[in-house]
Amino acid sequence: MTAAAPPVPAGSTDKALRRLFLTLFLRGRSARGLRKSDVPQSVAAKLSWTLLAYLGVGCVALAFLFAPVFRFSLYLHGTTMVLCGMFIAASAGEVLFNKEEAEILLHRPITPQALLRAKIIVLLQISLWLAGAFNFAGTVGGLMAPGASVLFPLVHAISTVLEALFCTSCVVLGYELCLRFFGRERLEGVMTTVQILVAICAVLAGQVPRLLGYVSLHDTMKASPWWLDLLPPAWFAGFDDALAGSGAGKSWVLGAIGVTLAAIIVSLALGRMARHYETGLQMLGEARAARPQSAGRRWLDAIIHAPPFRWWLRNPVNRASFLLTTSYLLRDRDVKLRVYPAIAPMLVMPFLFLLPGRHDEAGLANFGVAFAGGYLGMAPLFALNLLQYSQQWQAADVFRVAPMPGPAPLCAGARQAVTCFLTLPLVAVFALIVWYLHRQTAQLALFLPGLIILPAFTLSAHLGGRAVPFSKAGEEAKSARRGLDLLIVTLVSVGLSFLSASAWEAGWFRWLLLGEIAVVSIVYLLMRRSLSSLRWPSAE
DSSP: OOOOOOOOOTTHHHHHHHHHHHHHHHHOSOOTTOOGGGSOSSHHHHTHHHHHHHHHHHGGGGGGTTSOHHHHHHHHHHHHHHHHHHHHHHHHHHHHOOHHHHHHHTTSSOOHHHHHHHHHHHHHHHHHHHHHHHHHHHHHHGGGSTTOOTTHHHHHHHHHHHHHHHHHHHHHHHHHHHHHHSOHHHHHHHHHHHHHHHHHHHHHHTTHHHHGGGSOTTSOGGGSOGGGGGSHHHHHHHHHHHHHSOOOHHHHHHHHHHHHHHHHHHHIIIIITTHHHHHHHHHHHSOOOOOOOHHHHHHHHHHHTSTTHHHHTOSHHHHHHHHHHHHHHHHOHHHHHHHHHHHHHHHHHHHHHHSOOTTOOHHHHHHHHHHHHHHHTTHHHHHHHHHTBOTTGGGGGHHHHSSOSSSHHHHHHHHHHHIIIIIHHHHHHHHHHHHHHHOOGGGGGGGHHHHHSHHHHHHHTTGGGOOOTTOBOOOHHHHHTHHHHHHHHHHHHHHHHHHHHHHHHHTOHHHHHHHHHHHHHHHHHHHHHHHHTOOOOOOO
């Protein structure tokens, strides 16, 4: 008689799922060129350079050591929300709703709650690695803050975990609400909108350090503006101050709000609303009846065959790549969930610099306009780096069998599509905002330094054969670095903006433009020549 199979240990399914999704994070979703010896075995190994960079950036918190505990924690939690919010908003769509894995896992005896729980834990684990690296210096240095107790490192670690759990659960709950109240036909568009809103809210909430320019860092909590209490970083900073700081009554109230809301959102995301997750996977995985696309096709065809696009897209490969990129940007759920939520938070920061404040002066207003122009110059660079990923990446092999010696024409078409449908509309919107807020058309000239450097930034995305459109499988580890990319872009934009504003005030702005045009032209021609000489690398 055959012996009965041993019972499956309780919890083994959850453990196996967590290991599966963590492995996908570490190695990516493509086995092409993968070597077992090169696969990282931990998050620390995979994101070592990113974590070191976050650790260095986190040392900036030491500049706030002379502030009270609440102010000090507010800076830490505000920036942590930006970093974690950027990662979660950029990764959640692909992690939660990947069609390929749904076709495999939905046939297994796995409950939707277990599947959702495993994905949330992996997202939370990676978020905590990023948050821990950034908060390390502040957690240790916080012991020297005025009024801080020896419990501050422990209390701040707990509040950081709560904040990461809050951010993750908010994104998941937003998706589940979409699944609950919207049908399949509208689901994809609504999901993209929700993810964009979550990303924007995370960055807005994380701009507390900048908004604190209205309040001295040495003020007491009573001097804080009322709107500060509405932001999540204030809740978790209140948690720190209540247990390891002044112990003020307002801190206890804010801390209680943070803990209560985090518990409610987690219970909703993993409990009552989790049953809609399976419904969403099934809806997104079902084959749809083919809908006529003739209207949209006619619209795109009419554009590319009419002046000035007909003159601009004379190369047939450029034209085909332009049409392909535009179609993906307008219709593909995977691309929309990856590109638009990642670009949207970038537009929040220049908008905040454009808003007039109580201490605005002419120099600060000029800097805000120049910062907006320089920051917008970075948007296409982000977009092109994101467009290289697709769930249909295997189809990009057709590029290699086409009569093209290298990827240069494809990359050129993608750049033209991004410039036409993303960059130019953004420049127009921010130009209108500048004119409306300042009523000075002369200030629009401060946009020019950012626009002049725009072609070089755009072309740099393709150097070395990188960022070939839709040629790589999605990799969540790339989105973990997106918050760091945002910080780097901000620093570069601040440097260019400061130089532009100084030249404007000193009267040598025209000479700056002439010098920038000369330098950018030389760099652009060299990069263009390098890209044109590229040949297709080996597929393995």
